Amino acid sequence: MNPSDKHQVIRELLDEIIDGNLTEDIRQKLAAQLTNNPDGLAFYAEYIEMHMALQSRADQNIEFVFRRMNEEFIVRPTDKRPQAEPVLVVADSATDSGKKKSASRKLAIWVVAAVVFVASLIFWSLNQRDSASLAIILSGELLVLDSGHIDNSAIAAGEYQAQKDTILKLYNGSTMHLTADSVIRTFNHKEILLERGAMFVDAQTDTHLLVHTPAFAIQNYGDGFSIDLRESRPIVNSGTQSTLIPKIWRPKHFWSFDGKGSQVIDSAGSAHGIASSSAKRTQGLLGSGAFAFDNTFHARINVGNGGGQMPASGSFAVHQGISVEALISPRYLGILGDEDVIFRKDQTDGELRIHFALQYDEGKTYLKPDGEFGPSLAFGLFILGQGYEELKLPLDGKNGRPTFEAFNQGGTHHVVATYSVQSGLKAIYINGEQLASYQYPPGAQALSGGSGLAHIGHTPNKLSWENQAFNGVIDEVAFYNFALPPEAINQHFNQIQKHFNYFGYAPSPEPLPKRLKISLQKKTSIELEATTGLPVKTLKQ
Amino acid sequence: MKWRIISFLRLVGTIKGSVLQSELADTDTASLFLNLFEQDKHRLYAFIYAFVLDYPSADDIFQEVSMTLWREFEKYRPNSNFSKWANVIAFNRVLTFRQANKKYALGVTDDIVTELQAHFTSAMPQNTEDKPSKWLHLKHCVELLPQPLSSIYQDFYVQQHKAQEIANRTGRTIYSVRKAIHKLRKRLFDCVKNKENEDGA
Numbered sequence: 035m036n037p038s039d040k041h042q043v044i045r046e047l048l049d050e051i052i053d054g055n056l057t058e059d060i061r062q063k064l065a066a067q068l069t070n071n072p073d074g075l076a077f078y079a080e081y082i083e084m085h086m087a088l089q090s091r092a093d094q095n096i097e098f099v100f101r102r103m104n105e106e107f108i109v110r111p112t113d114k115r116p117q118a119e120p121v122l123v124v125a126d127s128a129t130d131s132g133k134k135k136s137a138s139r140k141l142a143i144w145v146v147a148a149v150v151f152v153a154s155l156i157f158w159s160l161n162q163r164d165s166a167s168l169a170i171i172l173s174g175e176l177l178v179l180d181s182g183h184i185d186n187s188a189i190a191a192g193e194y195q196a197q198k199d200t201i202l203k204l205y206n207g208s209t210m211h212l213t214a215d216s217v218i219r220t221f222n223h224k225e226i227l228l229e230r231g232a233m234f235v236d237a238q239t240d241t242h243l244l245v246h247t248p249a250f251a252i253q254n255y256g257d258g259f260s261i262d263l264r265e266s267r268p269i270v271n272s273g274t275q276s277t278l279i280p281k282i283w284r285p286k287h288f289w290s291f292d293g294k295g296s297q298v299i300d301s302a303g304s305a306h307g308i309a310s311s312s313a314k315r316t317q318g319l320l321g322s323g324a325f326a327f328d329n330t331f332h333a334r335i336n337v338g339n340g341g342g343q344m345p346a347s348g349s350f351a352v353h354q355g356i357s358v359e360a361l362i363s364p365r366y367l368g369i370l371g372d373e374d375v376i377f378r379k380d381q382t383d384g385e386l387r388i389h390f391a392l393q394y395d396e397g398k399t400y401l402k403p404d405g406e407f408g409p410s411l412a413f414g415l416f417i418l419g420q421g422y423e424e425l426k427l428p429l430d431g432k433n434g435r436p437t438f439e440a441f442n443q444g445g446t447h448h449v450v451a452t453y454s455v456q457s458g459l460k461a462i463y464i465n466g467e468q469l470a471s472y473q474y475p476p477g478a479q480a481l482s483g484g485s486g487l488a489h490i491g492h493t494p495n496k497l498s499w500e501n502q503a504f505n506g507v508i509d510e511v512a513f514y515n516f517a518l519p520p521e522a523i524n525q526h527f528n529q530i531q532k533h534f535n536y537f538g539y540a541p542s543p544e545p546l547p548k549r550l551k552i553s554l555q556k557k558t559s560i561e562l563e564a565t566t567g568l569p570v571k572t573l574k575q
Numbered sequence: 576m577k578w579r580i581i582s583f584l585r586l587v588g589t590i591k592g593s594v595l596q597s598e599l600a601d602t603d604t605a606s607l608f609l610n611l612f613e614q615d616k617h618r619l620y621a622f623i624y625a626f627v628l629d630y631p632s633a634d635d636i637f638q639e640v641s642m643t644l645w646r647e648f649e650k651y652r653p654n655s656n657f658s659k660w661a662n663v664i665a666f667n668r669v670l671t672f673r674q675a676n677k678k679y680a681l682g683v684t685d686d687i688v689t690e691l692q693a694h695f696t697s698a699m700p701q702n703t704e705d706k707p708s709k710w711l712h713l714k715h716c717v718e719l720l721p722q723p724l725s726s727i728y729q730d731f732y733v734q735q736h737k738a739q740e741i742a743n744r745t746g747r748t749i750y751s752v753r754k755a756i757h758k759l760r761k762r763l764f765d766c767v768k769n770k771e772n773e774d775g776a
Contacts, residue, residue: 036761036765036768036769037764037765037768037769037772038761038764038765038768045757045760045761045764046757049753049756049757051628053738053756056628056629061683061684062684064683064684064687065683065684065686065687068683068687068690068691069686069687069690070690072694075690075691075694076694076698078625078691079621079622079625079691079694079695079698080764081760081764082621082624082625083617083618083621083710084710084713084760084763084764084767085621085760086617086618086620086621086624087617087621087710087713088728088732088763089732089735090617096616096637096638096641096642296773297711297712297770299711304714306711306714306715308715545610545613545614547606547607547610548606548610549606
């Protein structure tokens with residue numbers, strides 16, 4: 035017997051109701067079924083909840099708008115929702131006449147509402163004018179580019195270009211220096227966008243300032259700080275209380291393994307996985323949970339294909355770069371021919387596969403750089419103009435690399451594989467240190483995605499299930515569609531040492547937040563990546 | 576039409592009432608609200624529909640409740656159960672709706688309202704962390720559908736075609752299309768519950 039068979043009558047009544055056929059007779063029958071029937075009520079609630087989860091009606095009902103220019107966050111109804119099914123229930127014949135009787139009253143309400151609406155708009159626009167000035171030009175010259183206004187050196191919200199070095203006094207007390215040709219957009223007395231150029235702000239006690247740029251924002255309190263966008267990589271000189279808010283930081287997928295059951299929750303996307311029988315939940319390397327893999331046939335977690343239907347499609351498709359990150363505690367045997375997969379997307383993807391694994395093989399013709407490496411950590415990816423190639427990080431104890439024995443002593447290792455299209459650099463990191471790399475021509479495009487499945491802890495290719503299972507524990511697996519820069523990887527490693535997840539939050543299967551705030555070291559010069567806004571390296575302290 | 580007036584008035588109210596300064600701390604508040612709301616919105620809509628059994632009414636109540644949740648969000652205690660808090664606001668709105676429309680006999684009968692509310696309250700986990708990701712299996716179950724049901728799923732739930740439209744396009748009777756949709760829902764529900772049972776959830 036299936037679970038719903040027990041409640042067949044309730045299900046059939048609900049199907050009728052959902053179809054739009056609710057009648058008084060059905061209401062009464064439903065009431066009779068649900069009265070003093072806790073199981074029936076539970077079924078009733080769950081059946082409706084499943085239908086609504088499938089229908090996504092809530093998505094079409096409400097929208098969220100953040101109007102930065104007007105400083106508004108608005109929750110409002112949307113008109114995009116589909117036409118409603120005709121299911122209004124009429125209990126008696128008085129309904130229609132009742133509706134007609136109230137028609138004139140509705141018209142009156144419409145008129146009153148329109149008057150209130152117009153009055154509100156007038157009141158709102160007058161208010162806007164009263165509080166229009168945001169800063170004063172102390173020296174220099176600004177050119178109005180878009181919707182700005184300058185009145186006796188006082189500037190309103192809008193876009194401006196500095197014609198020469200210019201100093202502004204914001205109404206929150208901050209003094210801002212703009213270099214010639216810098217372009218800013220002012221929103222209010224403590225929030226601006228630096229579109230290009232450079233600026234620095236004098237120290238000013240008890241003042242908050244939020245400066246947006248195309249790739250990041252800096253929130254600053256008190257001390258002076260500066261932002262320079264004139265080079266290919268932006269440079270920030272922090273104050274004593276400066277916070278970096280990068281534009282791009284969130285992984286496409288993040289499996290913290292802190293949940294329960296065979297379902298493996300993706301806290302960043304919707305690639306929820308299913309663990310096979312030999313992938314067992316165990317004590318977390320970080321947080322409450324991880325998965326132990328026993329090097330056998332069924333030691334794998336299937337995380338799907340990310341919705342990919344053809345090459346370069348789906349959530350595992352990468353275009354600008356890629357990062358695969360994990361915590362591992364391996365018991366790799368290191369025998370010739372043995373492989374322990376950390377993450378692999380393959381099958382019908384063919385050459386466009388993604389492969390991050392411990393390997394020991396010989397005679398491969400698609401290694402870059404070429405060579406024979408013994409037991410290694412390997413990262414394979416398809417790059418346009420190059421084909422599918424693997425980078426090896428040999429576990430040989432040389433040049434800062436760990437020995438095979440040290441790597442397998444039961445400790446936890448933070449491992450990251452990256453490729454950046456912009457720089458052309460492919461790299462593998464262990465515990466925050468870049469220990470293997472290969473330089474492709476900058477701009478060489480990476481390709482991945484498609485209908486092939488991705489697995490954690492094993493290959494998705496059934497023919498290789500005999501010898502490619504992971505042996506050990508894997509935790510906190512993250513997949514990004516961009517290359518994490520070196521300083522960001524180092525910060526992730528540092529967060530783990532403090533028992534936080536990569537992003538500085540307490541380990542949890544809950545969804546990752548939409549925005550990340552990184553506290554910058556005091557009085558430090560930091561180089562950032564121009565596309566993500568993530569830190570590349572610390573220049574000086 | 577009746578509810579379009581209320582929607583209009585709400586829009587006016589939104590302009591006046593839902594303004595939030597975009598300083599960082601407050602934007603965080605908006606972000607937190609969005610996170611919690613996004614996770615809970617399908618359940619919340621279902622909660623409302625379970626009482627009113629009518630899409631236009633559920634749409635209007637859901638919109639109004641969504642905006643009320645945002646306006647009242649400062650009263651929400653972080654780390655407490657957002658769903659429980661949202662249910663209280665939604666249930667009050669449902670009662671107001673039923674009172675205002677009692678002559679139309681909308682939704683479930685009065686004696687069931689109390690039982691249903693008691694069920695929702697008792698079924699709610701104590702805090703957000705305990706909340707099971709109830710429909711996680713649904714995606715997998717959709718992938719397991721046989722071709723005819725998969726096709727109905729695509730038409731009805733993904734493309735959001737009405738049963739009549741599917742019938743017109745496929746040459747089937749609306750009765751047979753609806754029957755297929757009923758079968759689809761039953762198949763998915765049973766699949767999800769079976770997988771939950773396998774998990775020991």
